Amino acid sequence: MNSRLVIFDLDGTLLNTLSDLTDSLNAVLSAHGMPQHSERAVKGFVGNGVRKLIERAVPGGTGNPWFEMVLDENKAYYREHMDIKTAPYPGVLRALKKLKEAGYLTAIASNKYDAATQGLREKFFSDMIDAALGDGVVATKKPEPEIIFELMRRLDITDPKDVLYVGDSDVDIRTAANAGIGCISVSWGFRSGKFLKEHGAGVIIDRAGKLPEAVEAYFREKR
Numbered sequence: 001m002n003s004r005l006v007i008f009d010l011d012g013t014l015l016n017t018l019s020d021l022t023d024s025l026n027a028v029l030s031a032h033g034m035p036q037h038s039e040r041a042v043k044g045f046v047g048n049g050v051r052k053l054i055e056r057a058v059p060g061g062t063g064n065p066w067f068e069m070v071l072d073e074n075k076a077y078y079r080e081h082m083d084i085k086t087a088p089y090p091g092v093l094r095a096l097k098k099l100k101e102a103g104y105l106t107a108i109a110s111n112k113y114d115a116a117t118q119g120l121r122e123k124f125f126s127d128m129i130d131a132a133l134g135d136g137v138v139a140t141k142k143p144e145p146e147i148i149f150e151l152m153r154r155l156d157i158t159d160p161k162d163v164l165y166v167g168d169s170d171v172d173i174r175t176a177a178n179a180g181i182g183c184i185s186v187s188w189g190f191r192s193g194k195f196l197k198e199h200g201a202g203v204i205i206d207r208a209g210k211l212p213e214a215v216e217a218y219f220r221e222k223r
Helices: 018-031 039-045 050-057 067-081 092-101 114-125 146-154 170-179 193-198 208-222
Strands: 005-008 105-113 131-135 163-167 182-186 203-205
Touching: 005 146, 018 039, 018 050, 018 067, 039 050, 050 067, 067 114, 092 105, 092 208, 105 114, 105 146, 114 131, 131 146, 146 163, 146 170, 163 170, 163 208, 170 182, 170 193, 182 208, 193 203, 203 208
Parallel strands: 005 105, 005 163, 105 131, 163 182, 182 203
Antiparallel strands: none
16 A cells, blocks of 8 residues: 555635535525625635634624524535535546556545535545545644544554645645645635745645646655
């Protein structure tokens, strides 16, 4: 078994989930007479888990008396509607296939709650991703590194030099740094290349077709 592991963020990296996230959020907000949000606004809300998403979307945030109800209803609604418009970004499936053919272990580390993470992995990547963890499995969210360490434990990887993280946000950059592993940032997701560079990204790629080569280059430098 290959001792090298590539861990991916999910939303904005492997899958374009923005439309389903927005539609689910607005369906619940509308049911409570609250203002709805554009996809552009929701793109800025995501990345820190569903609780933070709802905090940013609901008037008054956590101080809103309906906050917990909206949170619970959003999770339930999204779980039933999370794969209507969601799809892998162009080139992602081919890139994953090439990584698997090259012998890499692959995993997902997401701040999306675990039931949704597992459901999307099963639908889109059941034969391409070796393990996936979402929010609620470990005690902390990204950018804390515990989710990375738990994936390493489950896949029997002990050396951080054998692990690479791929993500589309500043949260992902900080997660990799906190875990002491390498990072490739992608600019096709929820954050621009300019934003990623301003937040400390080293390697940035703009299309999934470049991913296998970038992964190979990273590990080649580690030899």
